[in-house]
Amino acid sequence: MFRVCESMNSDTDSRQPFRVTVITLFPEYVEQAVSHSILGRALAAGLISVHVINPRDYATNRHKTVDDYPFGGGAGMVMKPEPLVAAIEASCESKGTSPVIFMSPAGEPLTQVIAAELSNLTGITLVCGHYEGIDERVREHWIDREISIGDYVLTGGEPAALVVIDAVCRLVPGVLGNDASPEDESFSDGTLEYPHFTRPSDFRGFKVPDILMSGHHAKIEDWRRTMALVRTRSRRPDLWERLQPLSKEDRKRIDTYDRLGESK
Numbered sequence: 001m002f003r004v005c006e007s008m009n010s011d012t013d014s015r016q017p018f019r020v021t022v023i024t025l026f027p028e029y030v031e032q033a034v035s036h037s038i039l040g041r042a043l044a045a046g047l048i049s050v051h052v053i054n055p056r057d058y059a060t061n062r063h064k065t066v067d068d069y070p071f072g073g074g075a076g077m078v079m080k081p082e083p084l085v086a087a088i089e090a091s092c093e094s095k096g097t098s099p100v101i102f103m104s105p106a107g108e109p110l111t112q113v114i115a116a117e118l119s120n121l122t123g124i125t126l127v128c129g130h131y132e133g134i135d136e137r138v139r140e141h142w143i144d145r146e147i148s149i150g151d152y153v154l155t156g157g158e159p160a161a162l163v164v165i166d167a168v169c170r171l172v173p174g175v176l177g178n179d180a181s182p183e184d185e186s187f188s189d190g191t192l193e194y195p196h197f198t199r200p201s202d203f204r205g206f207k208v209p210d211i212l213m214s215g216h217h218a219k220i221e222d223w224r225r226t227m228a229l230v231r232t233r234s235r236r237p238d239l240w241e242r243l244q245p246l247s248k249e250d251r252k253r254i255d256t257y258d259r260l261g262e263s264k
């Protein structure tokens with residue numbers, strides 16, 4: 001079930017920043033990482049906001065304990081439910097309508113489609129696990145969605161949360177500025193991106209393809225589409241499969257490439 005926290009303030013003014021809340025035992029790690037480059041500028045411009053909540057601040061005992069031994073025994077510790085749920089509830093009080101997402105290798109794999117979907121919401125709350133994981137009752141009753149950034153295990157959810165923040169926030173209107181267009185890039189149309197070149201046109205004897213310097217825009221677009229298709233076919237057979245059946249134009253591009261190579 002997709003649980004959505006109710007906002008105390010129902011203002012959905014589009015000028016409100018896209019609100020990211022990260023529940024983490026390492027707030028400085030997250031704050032530091034988002035303060036640079038494009039995300040740093042988006043924060044300064046008020047296009048996005050990032051809030052961190054540390055479950056340790058909600059731990060009730062003298063030692064501020066956030067983990068405990070697993071029932072049934074076994075290696076590793078488990079994040080206790082009380083501080084974690086208190087942190088999630090603190091996030092729900094202020095975050096408007098947005099999903100609570102647990103970063104986990106057992107989640108649905110992050111894709112560009114999911115990133116675009118999340119960027120259309122008012123915000124997201126990302127829960128970072130540590131140790132062996134979180135108490136299953138938290139997962140069942142306080143988490144709306146689980147996302148994985150790939151088939152490997154990290155020491156904690158923070159690097160994964162940063163990947164989600166980056167992929168989602170760059171799609172928030174205004175974050176990339178006017179020049180860059182998210183529609184043009186890898187995955188947005190199911191293909192990998194075509195190759196890019198800049199000056200010098202001859203770098204240590206390696207030349208930029210003539211067509212890119214021809215000034216012939218239609219031919220350049222055609223070449224770029226062909227390269228995107230060829231790259232996708234050779235590097236990502238899974239994506240290539242999903243592109244089938246090709247449009248008549250793309251089929252012609254690929255056939256021509258296979259017959260004559262890149263030059264035509």
Ligand code: ADE
Nearest residue numbers: 103104105148149154160
């Ligand atoms: N936490 C640990 N490993 C992870 C992964 N691969 N994706 C998301 N969260 C994680």
